[in-house]
Amino acid sequence: MKGNGYWLAIASALGVYLAPVSYSWIGGIVGLGGLIFIRSANRPLLFVSCVLFITCSTSVSFKSPNPPDLHSSSTQLSGIVKGNPTFAKEYTSFIFEDHQTKQKWNAFLFSPLDHRSVQIGSKCSLSGKVERHPFSRNPGEFNYETFMLLKGIRGTIIVDVSQLHCQGGSWYKELFSKRKEALDNLDQNLSPLTSSWVSALVFGEDRDLPDETIDLFQRWGLSHLLAISGLHVGLCIALFSYLTLRFSLLTKRKLIICLLFLLPIYIIFAGGAPSVIRAVCMAEAAMLLSLLKQKWPMTDIISYLFCSILILKPSLVHQLGFQFSFIVTFGILVSKKWISLSVHPIDSLLRISLLCQLVVLPLQLQSFYFFNPLSLLANLLFVPLMSIFVLPVCFIILVGVYILPSSLLNQLDTVFQKSLELCFLPLRGMDKFAVEWVIGQMSFVSILLFVFAFVWMMKRWELGKKRKSFLWGVVLSFILIAEASVPFLFSPGRVTMLDIGQGDCFIIEWPNRNHVMMIDAAGVLEGGEDETFTRIIQPYLHERGITKVNTLLLTHADQDHIGAAEEVITRFSVDTLITSSFFRGDLQIIEEKWKKVSSGDRFVIEETVFDVLYPIKESEDKNDNSLVISFKLGGLVWMFTGDVGKNGEENISSLSYELDADVLKVAHHGSDTSTGEQWLDAVTPRVALISAGLNNRYGHPHEQVMNRLNQQDVQIIRTDQKGAVIYQFSGETGTFYSHLP
Helix, strand or coil: CCCCCHHHHHHHHHHHHCCCCCCHHHHHHHHHHHHHHHCHHHHHHHHHHHHHHHHHHHCHHHCCCCCCCCCCCEEEEEEEEEEEEEECCCCEEEEEEECCCCCEEEEEECCCCCCCCCCCCCEEEEEEEEECCCCCCCCCCCCHHHHHHHCCEEEEEEECHHHCEEECCCCCHHHHHHHHHHHHHHHHHCCHHHHHHHHHHHHCCCCCCCHHHHHHHHHCCCHHHHCCCHHHHHHHHHHHHHHHHHCCCCCHHHHHHHHHHHHHHHHHHCCCCHHHHHHHHHHHHHHHHHHCCCCCCHHHHHHHHHHHHHHHCHHHHHCHHHHHHHHHHHHHHHCHHHHHCCCCHHHHHHHHHHHHHHHCHHHHHHHHCEECCCHHHHHHHHHHHHHHHHHHHHHHHHHHHHHCCHHHHHHHHHHHHHHHHHHHHHHHHHHCCCCCEECCCCCHHHHHHHHHHHHHHHHHHHCCCHHHHHHHHHHHHHHHHHHHHCHHHHCCEEEEECCCCCCCCEEEECHHHCCEEEECCCCCCCCCCCCHHHHHHHHHHHHCCCCCCCEEECCCCCHHHHCCHHHHHHHCCCCEEEEECCCCCCCCCCHHHEEEECCCCEEEECCEEEEEEECCCCCCCHHHHCCEEEEEECCEEEEECCCCCHHHHHHHHHCCCCCCCCEEECHHHHCCCCCCHHHHHHHCCCEEEECCCCCCCCCCCCHHHHHHHHHCCCEEEEHHHHCCEEEEEECCEEEEEECCC
């Protein structure tokens, strides 16, 4: 099997990917079985590959787990601490394994603890409240619960600090303690910015990096530079080897033996990142083979390592860092001959950057729904910059913290900060002209076609057949263009009520994406950072492949209706903003795009007529300045009401409008200040949509409103119960369904 180990890795990876698909193992048997008979010379290899595929595709470890059914609201457990605890200024958390059930839990305390009070391997008894992990309530939203369940962590226990008792620890707990002490030392002796960079690039602790920097790097496909990877491991090996050999401290053989013992320690100091585990294990395997005077292809080493990790720690395969690290490294190793054809270091770097971007593109689109075509240029500029300057200087600063006087260390700190600012000026300048190609989630067929075209493009290029390679590159581009174009050619219409929490956000898509309209764009009501746009609204739009919101209608100026409006206007190129004439809000949009309407007005979008029913006159109460509109779409008449109160409802009812509607967006999240009996008698809805936050402090929707709706046999659909609610239609017929069961 020597030289063909990649078949085992490919079979295993395909099995993991298809594990959630029922009976996918049958296809594996047919496909690989056919290859066994066709390629008789490799029958043992293909047979093992077939066994690995079936094992991975049927293993419970790789299937999407069901949410846990937590019967008890509190629990008392005894067990052991798994993994390195997290000590923050406001909280402490650690992974805890129960002795009796062997189930793992995320233990969380709303108070900081000393890092020696809870350590890896500590035996603890605790009690606290059991909670589910936060889960996705909208399409496109990151599902933290699935992420944690795939890591084998059943739920969260909010621990009572007075009921936590721990003692002892593992034999290597001191290594984690030293790591924590080193991080604390950085915080005490360096500026916050410098400390955050050294912590991220040397210790893998990136929590303190500025959000603006993380977002910037993510938009430009540079996130891998903020994570510890083979580059860091290679630099450590090179630095240690140079010093020991230069000063004749060790022979080459003793150096290798020494590295074999030291590198696993760096895994601990680097936070146990999957990319570090991969890089260290590959380096260890290569050095061990050199000691034994054996030669194995690096593709075999990484393939066997991949299969070994699947067996020993299957939860790692679900981590994006693990997936990116292995795919990129495997791609570089397989393309080694092609990379060696470069005639200049810049040409070599350009080839590697192109390869890395293309090889992870399907995975990137599956996770983030977009990529930046210009990230190739950004990688060309910043990979050398980070490798030659930023990373080595971070190691120098770390050493300087322990050996330099404070005055000299402060000067080094200041120079580093100014250097970072200068280094990132070009990237920030480029960011003003960033081009995000939003494609949405790729289908499985498109992924297979993309991989096939990519492999053939690389093979033709490696053989010097540049014309044919170019044609396969055109095919690659066509696959992406076709995937992005499908919604504009064959998609039904949709009306989506996002579960935004305590607020409103509706997105209307006309068939074939002819027009996209958003009604309200909520932000958080008070306190904390507003992540509504980045966590819910933007991921949903990107998952749908939407890059432009043609019309944004804001019913009134409350934060829970307009909190994310500025970001929507900026990031999604809004053509038209519609508000009432009495809208009390200041938004950054040119006057020509701002259309103000009031009672009696009418506007048309894609032959859909919108009637403005309210407001009639300005009110002191912002809620009674809410826009109330009615329109027919997908065979149903819709009534959107903002937060209008009973007085406004009575005023509308007194007018000579035809108010019958099939679907009523219940005003003010189901507050008893709205949705009176007179209003329901006038509207006679069949379906009531209520956008209210889960366990919100206002008690919305109020019992009185629910009773009035039930008395009229109205079907009630609530975001706090069903998550996002979608009405998908074609022509005059459609169906309601929800994101949650």
